[in-house]
Every structure is written in C-alpha cells, then in structure tokens.
Amino acid sequence: MADHELTQVVILGASGDLTSRKLVPALYSAHCEKLFPGRLQLVGVARRPWNDQSFRQMLTDNAPTMKSCSYDSWEAFLGLTSYVQAHLETAADYAALGKRLDEIAGGPANRVFYLAVKPELFLTSVQNLKAVGLLTQEHGRTARVVVEKPFGSDLDSARALNHGLLEIIGEDQLYRIDHYLGKETVQNLLVFRFRNAFIEPLWNQKYVELVQITVSENIGVEGRGGYYETSGAIRDILQNHLLQLVALVAMEPPSNLSPKAIRDEKVKILQCLRPPTEEPDPSKIIIRGQYDGYRQEPGVAPDSQTETFIAARTYIDNWRWGGVPFLLRTGKYLPSRFTSITVQFRMPPHTLFGSYQECHLRPNKITLRIQPNDGIDLDFDVKEPGHGITIRPAKLNFDYQDYFHKPSPEAYQRLLQDVVTGDQSLFIRSDEVEESWRWTDSLRAAMAATPLQTYAKNSWGPAPANALFGECEGRWVSAP
Ligand code: BG6
Numbered sequence: 001m002a003d004h005e006l007t008q009v010v011i012l013g014a015s016g017d018l019t020s021r022k023l024v025p026a027l028y029s030a031h032c033e034k035l036f037p038g039r040l041q042l043v044g045v046a047r048r049p050w051n052d053q054s055f056r057q058m059l060t061d062n063a064p065t066m067k068s069c070s071y072d073s074w075e076a077f078l079g080l081t082s083y084v085q086a087h088l089e090t091a092a093d094y095a096a097l098g099k100r101l102d103e104i105a106g107g108p109a110n111r112v113f114y115l116a117v118k119p120e121l122f123l124t125s126v127q128n129l130k131a132v133g134l135l136t137q138e139h140g141r142t143a144r145v146v147v148e149k150p151f152g153s154d155l156d157s158a159r160a161l162n163h164g165l166l167e168i169i170g171e172d173q174l175y176r177i178d179h180y181l182g183k184e185t186v187q188n189l190l191v192f193r194f195r196n197a198f199i200e201p202l203w204n205q206k207y208v209e210l211v212q213i214t215v216s217e218n219i220g221v222e223g224r225g226g227y228y229e230t231s232g233a234i235r236d237i238l239q240n241h242l243l244q245l246v247a248l249v250a251m252e253p254p255s256n257l258s259p260k261a262i263r264d265e266k267v268k269i270l271q272c273l274r275p276p277t278e279e280p281d282p283s284k285i286i287i288r289g290q291y292d293g294y295r296q297e298p299g300v301a302p303d304s305q306t307e308t309f310i311a312a313r314t315y316i317d318n319w320r321w322g323g324v325p326f327l328l329r330t331g332k333y334l335p336s337r338f339t340s341i342t343v344q345f346r347m348p349p350h351t352l353f354g355s356y357q358e359c360h361l362r363p364n365k366i367t368l369r370i371q372p373n374d375g376i377d378l379d380f381d382v383k384e385p386g387h388g389i390t391i392r393p394a395k396l397n398f399d400y401q402d403y404f405h406k407p408s409p410e411a412y413q414r415l416l417q418d419v420v421t422g423d424q425s426l427f428i429r430s431d432e433v434e435e436s437w438r439w440t441d442s443l444r445a446a447m448a449a450t451p452l453q454t455y456a457k458n459s460w461g462p463a464p465a466n467a468l469f470g471e472c473e474g475r476w477v478s479a480p
Helices: 017-032 052-062 074-078 092-105 119-131 155-168 184-195 225-250 259-272 400-404 411-421 430-447 463-468
Strands: 006-012 039-046 081-085 110-115 143-147 174-176 208-216 286-291 309-315 325-331 338-345 365-371 375-383 391-399 452-455
Touching: 006 017, 006 092, 006 411, 017 039, 017 052, 017 074, 017 411, 039 092, 052 074, 052 081, 081 092, 092 119, 110 119, 110 411, 119 143, 119 155, 155 430, 174 430, 184 225, 184 365, 208 225, 225 259, 225 309, 225 325, 225 338, 225 430, 259 430, 286 430, 286 463, 309 463, 391 400
Parallel strands: 006 039, 006 110, 039 081, 110 143, 143 174, 208 325, 286 452
Antiparallel strands: 208 338, 286 309, 309 325, 338 365, 365 375, 375 391
C-alpha cells in the first residue's frame, strides 16, 4: 500500500463499549507508532443520533486515558474520526452510508468494515454493504470485513453463517477475529516451539506426560448476563480462545509462515481432538459448574443451567500426541485472573535418585504464562549443596517486561494492523471455526449427562475438577 493511500476503518455498531474500550485505543496506538501504511480515517456507525462532535466526546469520555504520542495528539487523532447515523437493519440506510463514506474519504479509499454488532446482524450487514457496492474491490482498492465472536452458536449455525457470508464475499475479504491470537504471548508460541532446537524434539507423546491449559477469570459476567445465558463458559471461552491455544501448542510445524500453511496445521489438530461423546462415562472427563449467585445476576434465569466453569480432559488422536491428556479449564469468579499453558514432561526412564512411586516427583515442566506477567517458566530439580544427595525443585523464569523493558501491545492493535495490511494468519478460517464447533458440539452433548455443580465465588470451581488428573499426574496450576 502506498503512503498516500487512505484506509477507512468503519465500525458498524460503534456505540457499543468495544469501540471505546478496545478498538479506538488500539487504532490510536497503532497510529501513534506509525504502524499503518498510508492515511487513516475512522468512521463510527450506529443508530444513536450523534454527530461527529458527540461521537468524539463519547470516545474521549470512555476511552482509557490517552496520552499524546510523539507523532500526533489525541485531539489530532479525533480529527480523523467521523460519525454516521444509520439503522443497520434497514437496507435503505446503507446507500446513504456509502455516499457519506465517499464524502468523508474525498477520493478512493481502502475500507475495513468492523462488525461490532449483534450476531443476528452479521449477515444482514454484509448483504446490505454488498448491495450498495461497498464491498466491491476494484482498481486495487480493498474492502475487508471483520467479524467479532460469537461466530455461530454450534456447527450448524456456523456453517450457515459461513455459507451465507461466502456467497457474498471471498474468504480473503473475511477476518473472523479471536482477540487471543493478537496477544503477544500467543504469537510467541510458534517462535518458542519452532525456533528453539531444544524444544521440538521433546514436544510429543514420547516425552510429554500431560498438557494443561487454564483461562481463569476473577470476575463474573459483569452485566452481560443476557449474552452469557446463551453462551456459557463453553461458547464464551472454550470453543474459541482455549481451542486456539490447543491448536497452537499441538500443531505440526507449518511448511512456511503463510496464513494458509499455519491455518492448515491448526485445522488438522482440531480435526484430531477426540469427541467427548466417545467417552463411555462423560462425568469422568467433564466437570461443569456455576458460581453461587450467578442466578441472581441481571438477565440470568432464576433456574439457569448455564455453566460458568468447565473443565475437561481430552486427547489429540494423532501420531505426535496419542495418549497424552490435554486438560482444559476455564471459569468466572475463580481466585485470580491468568491464562497459562503447562507442558509436563515424563520422568527419565530410569531413576538414580529416589523412587518414581512418589507422586510428587514430576519435576520437569514448561509453563507459558500468556497473561498477566507474560513469560515462560522452566521447572527442574537440582541437588542442594552439601553432603549426600538432597534434591530440591528449582525454576528458571523469563519475563517479557523485565527482558524487553516495554509493555506488550494490546491484542486488538496487532489484529487491526493485520486487517489493514491484509495478513490473515491471526484470523480464523471457515473450516477452522467449523472444526472447533464440531468438537464443542460433542462436548456439549456429552456434558448434558454430567451434573451442574455450584461453586463458591473465589474458589477454584467444583472440587471434582481435581479428579480429572490421574493418580500421579499432578494437579491444576494456580496463578503461575
Ligand atoms: C471475551 C469473553 O471473549 O474474553 C469475556 O467474551 C472474557 O467473557 C474475555 O472476559 C477475556 O479476555 P481476556 O483478554 O481478558 O483474557
């Protein structure tokens, strides 16, 4: 893209809090660091009767504190923003939107349409944008569409949405977002695994005993009870963020770094996940819970059966991972907020020091701290100085912030940058989203046969989740 070219980022549903909390700070920060090629305009579109002035005021009031950057001030950035009032359900409003976007651009523009709307409007919005020519790509101008989660609520609805969208635009125009993929530590998974010669030879069933992945939150549904009732922990976190982590931890090395090569390998892992319905007794592999007080949250049914906690044991049935348990866990109102991946290694084949019958002897682990305190830990045993042999656990830590002396960029910043430059590596392809729903549907079907257990706020969820580990396999990590 040439320096003088203009990109209009058009947020449909701009009055929602995603715009001021995440998208605008990310755009401002990328603009500040001159990460976008060419010129940028931001256009908010929503039903509210705002104008440019009131939209800018809303952004200033609600966005986290915006310090001026060396390149431009917040006020100057606001000058790049505009507002267009439109009813996004109404086809007739899109022609006026197109006209206004042309006026604001004052010439040819590449366009990114960010659908920050309710999922029922995904298809309608894209149909309407197409009908007025806003998705036409000609004379080297691009038109891309970003779709927020949830992308479907099961395999059938995801397929129908894919089908509907792909009848209108090409897969190359479609960016299905999962903000976890924009996190620096998640992107580092590929570098850590495939750039370091000492990791890859060990990363398989021969040496790995177990993998556990936790997305733990210490907040509740935060006023989103209505949405959460239809989603639960499985659709909110497990189907997307958690399965993406599984795919990145377990995938084969891609043949190159093209979006196709990376996404091909991720899809293969999702295809190999063992369907929980194959387990004769699902209660042995799935524990679901609901925090005490969830049913009193606004928008939540008094007899709600929605899970706010889920823990599951699964397997990736392929050559590399055959027989290695993958333990997955996520929940609201747990004692702390963290996301981590721990790869636990088998004991050496023969011990010179102590008996392997002792369950605490599981020294070697690599923990990838995705957030907060991003970093990597390596656990191993050492000899305590002194007479005789006394073995003690030790740890090597790598902390991003200590090492690089700068905070990691916000996930949305990187993702928006990639949309503008047309890199789809960190976005979910149609077959990927369908495969993740295929497994999730199986989990939900199997889960129906397991009881919903209440847990106290600030506890680690229902106690039986601990029994997902075999006798000597270890236990869940708490905040790393
Ligand atoms: C969102 C979920 O996708 O991810 C929220 O809808 C959740 O319920 C959030 O709180 C967690 O994201 P992060 O980046 O804070 O781990």
